[in-house]
Amino acid sequence: MSSFSRSAQQWATFARSWFLIDARMQPPGKIASMCSVRLQGKHKPIYHPLSDIGDHVVVMNTRHIAFSGNKWEQKVYSSHTGYPGSFKQLTAAQMHKKDPTAIIKLAVYGMLPKNLTRRTMMQRLHLFPDDVLPEDILKNLTEELPQPREIPRKLSEYTQEERDTFPMLWTPPEDYKMK
């Protein structure tokens, strides 16, 4: 660049960070979009598609992701190996039972740019179904990302005082029967 000034180069500008995301009770699409942004390096101002400046992303608790709506039954993952009679269609629930990391893996794969760098970026994505992470990955982690969705509290997690002081829209009369 002609306008590139000789300012102090920050050390480790081109370092590869390791991000951790907890996918418990999160929509897999939002998790996947966060992962794809960081795998491509689009969160850095020095981004260039040819530079290979993506970071590593570790996703844990992929077994506990939460689809909204009826997607567990309605979302269909189709595949065909090319041989006749091998068209397989699996619902999200069946796919998740077979392999708890497959949903996020396919989502991230679809969100990355469709070029030869996609496979290298997928190799930098590490998915774990539960909390348990191997030691070498634990040692490499640099930053934890905040969860995209705020987990709503269950009714059982509210204290009795909070339940009593919660604003009511209307007070039912004495002889009202709840269904």
Add this chain to the structure above:
Amino acid sequence: MVFLTLSCWIRNRGPDRYWKVQELLKNARHFRGRKNRCYSLAVRAVRRAFIYASKARKAKRRNMRQLWISRIAAASREHHMKYPALVHNLLKSSVQLNRRVLCDLSITEPRSFLALAKLARARQQEGFRAALGDGNEPPGVFSRITQLS
């Protein structure tokens, strides 16, 4: 007389074919195969190469702008702001920095970029207050700045 003009009379077909050929082949020297040696093949390849170069000069401007925009978006997301909000609010604050300069600042002058992001954020909040609030000045401000069209 059969040969009525000079161009029909002369029998020598020109002394400088070698140099004309060399001038074309010098543009083809880095090609693969016989295109870098043989004139007939080279003519076609060089013409295609020049056409690609012309198209690319136009596309380069587009690609550079797209790269600047994605870099500015990445830098503004580091400061909890989105690219459209940043650019629109900088425009409303009459900061006429183009995307090339913003991109360079975001890479080499991070603190200046942070200052610009804060400026855009303040202008955004002011816009929200003007749209949603009751038209009063915010507390602590006793005179409004002149509205620049």
